[in-house]
Structures are given as C-alpha cells and as structure tokens.
Amino acid sequence: MSSEKKAAFVAVVGRPSVGKSTLVNLLCGAKVAIVSVVPQTTRNAIRGIVNRPEGQLVFVDTPGRHASTRKLNKKLIEVSDRSITDAELVLYVLDASRAPGEEEVAIAARLAVCADKTVAAVNKMDAQGADYEGTVAFLNSHLPGIPASRCLKVSALKHQGAEAIVSCLFDMAGEGPALYPEEYYTDQTLHFRIAEIIREKAINRLRQELPHSLYVEVADAELRDEGKRLWVRAFLITERESQKGMVVGKGGEMIKTIRLAAQQELNRLFDWKVDLDLRVKSSPDWRHNDAVLRRLIAP
Ligand SMILES: Nc1nc2c(ncn2[C@@H]2O[C@H](COP(=O)(O)OP(=O)(O)OP(=O)(O)O)[C@@H](O)[C@H]2O)c(=O)[nH]1
Ligand SMILES: [Mg+2]
Known part of the structure; x- marks a missing residue:
C-alpha cells in the first residue's frame, strides 16, 4: 500500500426509503442524517465524514429519487444529480426486500x-x-459495469456490512489530502442540525397526516448560563393554516411530544443542555414557492 492518504466524496443514491440515511449514519458512526419510514425524508445533500488510517471518505446523503414532476420533487432530483456529478465515487443503495420496478430502472439508467x-x-x-440474488440479477442486467465484487450485502438497521463498503470504497478512492479536519463527522451548521432533528420527530409522529407539508426554521439559538445551556427558538411550519391544529394537537399534546423528543435527542447529540421553544406557524403553499425552496434545499 502506498503511504499517501486517500480522499473521496461518495454520493449515496437510491430510491426513497431504501435506507440511505440509516446507512450513512452507520458508516459515520454518528447521527448525521434524519431517518423515517416516510419516503422522501431527506431533502438536502448531507455530508457525513469517515476518517480512517487510509484517509477520508465524505459521504453525501441525498434525497431518494422519486419519479414525479412536482416542484419540490424536481428540486430533490436536482440535488441528487448534482451530488452524483460532483462526487468521485457513488454508493448506490438498493432495497433487497422490494422488487425493483420502474423507478429503479430509471436510477440504474442515470448511473x-x-x-x-x-x-x-x-x-x-x-x-x-x-432477495440478494434477484437484486444482483437486476444490477447485472441494468448496470453490467458493476462487478460482483462491488455488490455488497448490507443491513444498515442491524449494523451489518458497513466495513466491507468502507474498504471497497477506499480501494477505489484516489490519493489526496483530507477534505475536512479529522475530528469532523459532518459539516452541517448548528441551525440546520437542530431543524432536522425537530423535523424527524414531527414526521415520525404526523406521518399519516402531513409529513411532506412540514418544514422547520430555527429562528434563534443562544448560549446561556456561561455556555452551559443552549436556548433555541424554532418554528414548525405547515403548508396550510388549517394544518396547524394537527401539529399542536389536543390541548397542545402533539407539539409538546415533538418538542420533548427533539430536546431529548439534541441533549444526546450536543454537550449543552438544550431548552427548546417550539412554535407552529403556516407558510401558505411553501412547496410551490421558489424563494422558500431555494432556502430549504440549498445545494
Ligand atoms: N429492515 C430494515 N429496515 C431498514 C434498513 N435500513 C433502513 N431501514 C428502514 O427504512 C426506512 C427508511 O430509512 P431511511 O434511512 O430514512 O431511508 P432513505 O433512503 O434515507 O429515505 P429518503 O431520505 O426518504 O430517500 C426507516 O424506517 C429505516 O428504519 C435495513 O437494513 N433493514
Ligand atoms: Mg434519507
């Protein structure tokens, strides 16, 4: 082995809900990206960094590729496309428990x-x-350029198969200096991470009702008590005025549950004690509003 260190960006791509974010979290050994059973949870290119003696891999988690021409969805596909183009390597995630179908054929064609x-x-x-054999048969016929040695069995949920992926990617990566300081495992801003954790807790509790209609904005975050406490004011934003009631819940129960779950997870992730002031407001039709989409789904 050469003594030079290796470095690469790795775009993590696939259908919605195949487990890309779960896998990125496993690979990075930290919660970098939020996860839910609802397809199209990820809305941004989210970087998770793996540092090893061999070098550094920067995984770029991307929104699941869903065939729909709606405005939000087209933006999400653009994020995925750009990540594929920009990355030195691609990690194509497939769900062995679901038949491929048309969406998978389109992704294979893109790749x-x-x-x-x-x-x-x-x-x-x-x-x-x-069905591993069935999935590999699909890959062989649609992406014959990927040899069997690069079709790896994984269970992100059971924490199996991550090491083989890392080692295969390091074999393919080129030499180069680290792209981020070695103590980093993500480059997300504090505001973004907080907003995402709140969105995860909200999606997982409101998934029947309005997972795609929500976004979160952190209005303010301030260290208090000589830097021991982090006070955060955030808004859960619905698409319609009439949806606010669902988020608030009977007697404020739903928003309280979301707030406490988010606060608990933020306390686990950060060194500060977090005080979360969470409110609900509406931003009519935000999914069709270019300015909001630009702010939310920045590259
Ligand atoms: N059984 C099983 N479930 C998994 C595995 N990996 C992920 N999941 C589940 O699949 C669902 C979707 O996981 P995500 O990681 O959010 O999927 P994703 O591909 O990032 O989804 P989008 O961001 O919506 O494209 C969650 O309920 C996960 O718990 C796995 O290895 N086995
Ligand atoms: Mg995801």
Whole structure:
C-alpha cells in the first residue's frame, strides 16, 4: 500500500426509503442524517465524514429519487444529480426486500455513465423476503459495469456490512489530502442540525397526516448560563393554516411530544443542555414557492 492518504466524496443514491440515511449514519458512526419510514425524508445533500488510517471518505446523503414532476420533487432530483456529478465515487443503495420496478430502472439508467465509480449496497438483507440474488440479477442486467465484487450485502438497521463498503470504497478512492479536519463527522451548521432533528420527530409522529407539508426554521439559538445551556427558538411550519391544529394537537399534546423528543435527542447529540421553544406557524403553499425552496434545499 502506498503511504499517501486517500480522499473521496461518495454520493449515496437510491430510491426513497431504501435506507440511505440509516446507512450513512452507520458508516459515520454518528447521527448525521434524519431517518423515517416516510419516503422522501431527506431533502438536502448531507455530508457525513469517515476518517480512517487510509484517509477520508465524505459521504453525501441525498434525497431518494422519486419519479414525479412536482416542484419540490424536481428540486430533490436536482440535488441528487448534482451530488452524483460532483462526487468521485457513488454508493448506490438498493432495497433487497422490494422488487425493483420502474423507478429503479430509471436510477440504474442515470448511473450507467458512472458504473465504473459505483459500489452497490444491497440493503435490508435482514428484512423478510430479502432477495440478494434477484437484486444482483437486476444490477447485472441494468448496470453490467458493476462487478460482483462491488455488490455488497448490507443491513444498515442491524449494523451489518458497513466495513466491507468502507474498504471497497477506499480501494477505489484516489490519493489526496483530507477534505475536512479529522475530528469532523459532518459539516452541517448548528441551525440546520437542530431543524432536522425537530423535523424527524414531527414526521415520525404526523406521518399519516402531513409529513411532506412540514418544514422547520430555527429562528434563534443562544448560549446561556456561561455556555452551559443552549436556548433555541424554532418554528414548525405547515403548508396550510388549517394544518396547524394537527401539529399542536389536543390541548397542545402533539407539539409538546415533538418538542420533548427533539430536546431529548439534541441533549444526546450536543454537550449543552438544550431548552427548546417550539412554535407552529403556516407558510401558505411553501412547496410551490421558489424563494422558500431555494432556502430549504440549498445545494
Ligand atoms: N429492515 C430494515 N429496515 C431498514 C434498513 N435500513 C433502513 N431501514 C428502514 O427504512 C426506512 C427508511 O430509512 P431511511 O434511512 O430514512 O431511508 P432513505 O433512503 O434515507 O429515505 P429518503 O431520505 O426518504 O430517500 C426507516 O424506517 C429505516 O428504519 C435495513 O437494513 N433493514
Ligand atoms: Mg434519507
């Protein structure tokens, strides 16, 4: 092995809900990206950094690629496309427990031009009906450029298969200096991470009602008590005025549950004691508003 260190950006790509964010968190050994059972949870290119003696891999988690021409969805596809183009390597995540279908065929077609820089992670091997051979047969026919040695079995949920992925990607990575300081595991801003954790808690509790209609804005964050406490004011924003009631819940129960769950997780993630002041407001039709989308789904 050369003594030079390696470095690469790795775009993590696939259908919605295949487990990309769960896998990125496992690879990074830290909660970098939020996770939910609702498809299209991830809305940004989210970087998670892995430092090893061999060098550094920067995983770029991306929104699941869903075939729809709605404005928000088109933005999400753009984020995915840009990440694929910009990255030196691609980690293509597939769900072994779901038949491929048209959406998967479209993704394979998108990745055909970069098959030589792609590793396939066949995820959810723990799930009932997981079909590794079937998934590899799909890959062989649609992406023959990916050899069997780069089709890896994974269960992100059961923490299995991450090391093989890291080592395969380091084998393919080029030499280069680290892209981030070695103590970093993500480059997200504090405001963004807080907003995402709140959104995760909200999505997971309101998933029947309005997961896609929500976004979160952190209005203010301030250290208090000689830097021991972090006070945060954030807004959960619905698309319609009439949806606010659902988020608040009967007697304020729902917003309280979301606030406490978010606060608990933020206390685990950060060294400060977090005080979260969480409120609800509406921003009519934000999913069709270019200015809001630009702010929310920055590259
Ligand atoms: N059984 C099983 N479930 C998994 C595995 N990995 C992820 N999941 C579940 O799949 C669901 C979606 O996971 P995410 O990590 O949010 O999926 P994603 O691909 O990032 O989804 P989007 O951001 O919406 O594109 C969650 O309920 C996860 O717990 C796995 O290895 N096995
Ligand atoms: Mg995700």
